[in-house]
Amino acid sequence: MQANASTEKTPAMNVAGESQLAIHVEWLADAQDANSEEHKLGFWTAMRIYRKSVLWSVAVSTALFMDAFDTIIMGNLYGQPAFRERYGVLGKSGSYQVPSPWQIGLNNGSSCGQLIGLLLSGYATERFGFRKTMATGLATSIGLIFILFFAPNLKVLEVGQVLFGIPLGLFQTIPVVYAxxxxxxxxxxxxxxxxxSCWAIGHLIGAGVFRGCLTMDNQWAYKIPFAIQWVWPTILLPLLWFAPESPWWLVRCGRLEEAKSVLRSLASNSEEGLDADKSVALMAVTIDYERTVNSQTSYRACFKGIDLRRTLVVIVIYCIQTLSGNSLRSYSTYFMEQAGFPSKEAANLTVINYALALIGGFVAWVLLPLFGRRPIYVWSLAAMFLLMVLIGGLGIPQAKSDNKSYSWAIGALLIISSFLYNATMGPLTNTLCAEIPSTILRSKSVVLARWVYTVTSIIAGVFTPYQLNPTAWNWGAKTGFFWAVACFLSFVFSFFCVPETKDRSSAEMDILFDRKTSARHFQDVTIDLTEAVIEKTDGGKN
Structure with missing residues (x-):
């Protein structure tokens, strides 16, 4: 039987990782066995044994419905006559409109709050755990929704947006790391x-809600969307009471026996699954190895030594979501309206667009076992580059012609690019960003990546309207050329810097990065875990 990661060694493990730790050699055989068994565990066997893990991960990820719903609330409310009359000013045309500066402020208010929440999340998850951090964010959001629901004017609405963004940021990255x-x-x-896919579902729900409220002419036209935000925390808070904590977090805290207990509770058939003692030994060895490389767990530690490379890759991968043209894709309805579609039909197309995004997520599941993460990610960027070139090319004749078919074709290409994004690079962003960082810096690395991505989204959200607006830069669909350049640069970066993480355990990723393996050759290297760990920790003297 395997050697247990016994409790007398527990004090050596701590959440702060304040000192470099020596690997417990007697754990290595168990860690090697667990690493080998994890590679052998197929998808359907894992689904049968660890269906509880799947269900809890899906439940926690459901919180992102609320985040996704929030991102489209304001943009849709500006089209609600009741909202404009309540919060707007009477213009010369005789209609009420929300002033442009307030639109920019309200659009970015939640994102600014999320920047604060994200930074807090990196500390809170490692200090208090995933369950408590998530529950705190959900509970706080319940109270802050009251500000949005009863806001008497734009100033209070802006304050509510910023404050509500903080709890959204608090649990925004937790589902990825928890999964x-x-x-x-x-x-x-x-x-x-x-x-x-949770983002796509949240967007789809939001689009459906606003489509249903489109013809309402009273205060409920804008109060109902705010009130729906109460649904998610009301459902999820009771569930979180029973949710298991991350076993990796428990090991990082030195609570090894609790980690074993969680692993056993998640396995429907422990005799078929991975041995809990060996699995914890693998986690402990992985964490000890990482602490010999970098014992610190602060945000600053993410930019030191080997972890600098890992952090920068994760940050750029997240930002590529913006660079691939996400802000332009959000204007597909705008081009459809230019093509002559009435507002209701354009709204219907928005729903179709989000539905295709959800289907794209299922397509991603089909592609995952057939190809590696790297080829799907890299070559989808090449395809996105071609689509953006086509959109920009159509913008040239569109600018000189009244033919509505150009706008129709541009809108259709944007919807196609949205489907491609959600079937390939979009969902793989979360997978790669969860697998590339070290386990002791995973939460903070993902937070930093999401933080920088949010900043780039805010910037892109400000200048994209200027690119498209006839009264501003008036680039129109020729904006596609701008994003084509960004896609090309992203493709080059990904080709040389994004590694293959398929079939690699966290320990193996640590070793590959520590050896400074080229990103293009991660899949070619054979690793003996025991040999690599001993070589690193004591120069191979044992």
Whole structure:
């Protein structure tokens, strides 16, 4: 039988990682066995044994419905006559409109709050755990929704947006990291890509709600969307009471026996699944190895030594979501309206667009076992580059012609690019960003990546309207050329810097990065875990 990661060694493990730790050699055989068994565990076997892990990951990810719903609230409310009359000013045309500066402020208010919440999340999750941090964010959001629901004017509405963004940021990255830490390797890519589907579902729900409220002419036209935000925390808070904590977090805290207990509770048939003692030994060895490389767990530690490379890759991968043209894709309805579609039909097309995004998530699940993460991610960027070139090319004749078919074709290409994004690089962003960082810096690395991504989204959200607006820069669909350049640069970066993480455990990723392996050759290297760990920790003297 395997050697247990016994409690007398527990004090050596601490959440802060304040000192470099020596690997307990007697754990290595168990860690090697657990690493080998995890590679052998197939998808369907893992689904049968660890279905509880899947269900808990899906439940926690559901919180992102609320975040996704929030991102489209304001943009849709500006089209609600009742909202404009309540919060807007009477213009010369005789209609009420929300002033442009307030529109920019309200659009970005939640994002600014999220920047604060994200930074708090990186500390809170490692200090208090995923469950408590998530529950705190959900409970706080319940109270802050009252500000939005009863806001008497734009100033209060703006304050509510900023404050509400803080709890959204607090649990925004938790589902990705939680999914990566609660399930075996064969299930991780499916659960982390599902996080992107949650965004698509949230957007789809939002589009459907606003389509249903489109003809309402009273205060409920804008109060109902705010009130729906109460649904998610009301459902999720009771569930979180029973949710298991991340076993990786428990090991990082030195609570090894609790980690074993969680692993056993998640396995429907422990005799078939990975041995809990060996699994915890693998986690402990991985964490000890990482602490010999970098013992610190602060945000600053993410930019030191080997972790600098890992952090920068994760940050750029997140930002590529913006660079691939997300802000332009959000204007597909705008081009459809230019093509002559009435507002209701354009709204219907928005719903169709989000539905295709959700279908794209299912397509991603089909692609995952057929190809590696890297080829799907890299070559989808090449395809996105071609689509943006086509959109920009159509913008040239569109600018000189009244033919509505150009706008129709541009809108259709944007919807196609949205489907491609959600079937490939979109969901894989979460998978790669969960698998590339070290386990002791995973939460903070993902937070930093999401933080920078939010900043780039705010910037892109400000200048994209100027690119398209006839009264501003008036680029129109030729804006596609701008994003084509961004896609090309993203493709070059990904080709040389994004590694293949498929079929690699966290320990193996640590070793590959520590050896400074080229991103293009991660899949070619064979690793003996025991040999690599001993070589690193004591120069191979044992």
């Amino acid at each position: 990566a830490e609660i399930a075996p390797g064969s299930l991780k890519p499916y659960l982390t890509t599902y996080v992107n």
